[in-house]
Amino acid sequence: MHNFELISNILCPYTQRAAIQLAEKGQEARRTYIDLADKPDWFIRLSPLGKVPLLRVGDTAVFETAVICEYIEEATVGQAPMWPDRALDRARHRAWAEFASTVIADVFGFYMAPEEAAFERERSELAGRFARLESQLAGAGPYFGGERFGLVDAAFAPIFRLLETFDRLADFRLLQGLPATAAYRHKLAERPSVRAAVVPEYGQVFMRYLAGRGSYMSRLVTAEATSVEA
Known part of the structure; x- marks a missing residue:
């Protein structure tokens, strides 16, 4: 160990x-x-x-x-390799893991947008990123590379966890018309390693973080909290 x-x-x-x-x-x-x-x-x-x-x-x-x-x-050679065996497949998976890193930056831009028009532009851009992912998932599954869970899946799982918090505020239509991506999201959420990757109170901590950003989404968080208290 x-x-x-x-x-x-x-x-x-x-x-x-x-x-x-x-x-x-x-x-x-x-x-x-x-x-x-x-x-x-x-x-x-x-x-x-x-x-x-x-x-x-x-x-x-x-x-x-x-x-x-x-x-x-x-x-950890010899323990459940998380890249594919073939060199070209490994390169493709590494590229899509980097794509996931870019999506995380897009998510940041989404929840930090200062006003509604900018928020909608960021929302549209982020939905477009997921549409690109959909094109890679169609016909595959349940994971990005098929049956074996890999590092691309580990890269996308935290992104979908953030969407769980957004879903508490509104339906932002980020995965609208993307059935393969929606199924992929739920499959990743079931994985024990994904569930254990954060503290139990992660959702509440992230909501408090959002509330203090001074962004358009911050105002949605405040409105949601007010409606719960009413």
């Missing part, structure tokens, strides 16, 4: 990717949560870019999500 410590803030979707991978590999990792608005000195010394996730392996710190996941894959 490796001496892994996964360092993050409590909400980071990129960290969830590594946490899911470690769970799929049967590897335990200590989880350390920090406040990115008040980074501890020890974290600043370890992380050259000041970003999470950070994987500490003994006295060595590994940073950047893709690098962390590649290290975990190489360090």
